[in-house]
Amino acid sequence: MRERCRFLEWDSAFFKKRIARLDGSRLSTDQVPELFGWCVEERIDCIYFLADSSDPETIETVEAAGFGLKDLRMTYEWRSSLGALGIRPSIGERVSVRAFREDDLDALVPIARAAHTDSRFFFDSRFDRAAAALLYETWLRKACAGAARVLVGETGGVPAGYISCELSAAGEGQIGLVAVAEKFHGQGIGRAMIEEALRWFAAQNATTIRVVTQGRNVAAHRFYQSAGFLTRALESWHHKWFS
Numbered sequence: 531m532r533e534r535c536r537f538l539e540w541d542s543a544f545f546k547k548r549i550a551r552l553d554g555s556r557l558s559t560d561q562v563p564e565l566f567g568w569c570v571e572e573r574i575d576c577i578y579f580l581a582d583s584s585d586p587e588t589i590e591t592v593e594a595a596g597f598g599l600k601d602l603r604m605t606y607e608w609r610s611s612l613g614a615l616g617i618r619p620s621i622g623e624r625v626s627v628r629a630f631r632e633d634d635l636d637a638l639v640p641i642a643r644a645a646h647t648d649s650r651f652f653f654d655s656r657f658d659r660a661a662a663a664l665l666y667e668t669w670l671r672k673a674c675a676g677a678a679r680v681l682v683g684e685t686g687g688v689p690a691g692y693i694s695c696e697l698s699a700a701g702e703g704q705i706g707l708v709a710v711a712e713k714f715h716g717q718g719i720g721r722a723m724i725e726e727a728l729r730w731f732a733a734q735n736a737t738t739i740r741v742v743t744q745g746r747n748v749a750a751h752r753f754y755q756s757a758g759f760l761t762r763a764l765e766s767w768h769h770k771w772f773s
Contacts, residue, residue, distance in 0.1 A: 602745025
């Protein structure tokens with residue numbers, strides 16, 4: 531069990547709490563004492579666990595052990611072998627998508643701070659909301675600094691949203707952050723960005739693209755489903771606090 535416990539240095543420094551993660555996706559009652567013993571020895575404040583939501587024993591164990599359910603993690607997958615995109619919604623005439631430019635940050639950072647409030651870090655009241663907003667700003671800045679390919683959706687020349695794209699070592703595509711400023715919703719900016727992202731992935735010879743979203747984010751589910759993505763996995767995020 532101890533080999534599955536991992537101290538998260540970056541999260542701990544960012545949130546100023548000692549944070550860890552339990553690797554693997556299943557947990558049994560007999561494993562809990564050793565898990566909690568490690569957390570006490572390492573003075574852990576919070577441990578994350580991404581559980582296999584289809585395993586009854588795991589879910590019953592985390593409930594009995596005092597873990598809080600903070601999110602349902604939905605993974606969607608798009609494959610080129612499945613054919614074209616789904617029904618295309620109306621995209622405004624002034625909408626376009628291009629590569630990120632350094633001077634976009636002033637417009638994109640406020641979007642990042644406001645657009646991801648469905649995440650587990652906002653849902654868990656033990657995390658400061660200002661820190662949670664800063665987390666997504668930091669994630670966006672890292673992506674724009676070269677950690678990912680970032681595409682910007684704009685309308686009338688005004689940056690209105692972003693999508694980050696990465697390639698795994700196996701050559702599979704991964705969509706990271708996606709957001710459109712609330713005042714620009716309904717113009718088809720999100721759809722235009724994902725179409726451009728899929729074209730970029732195709733140019734990199736990636737035939738499988740995955741994206742993760744929160745279970746409570748109904749709008750995101752409809753968006754990805756309409757774009758031809760299919761459900762691949764459903765998992766649940768749990769947090770256990772000791773302090």
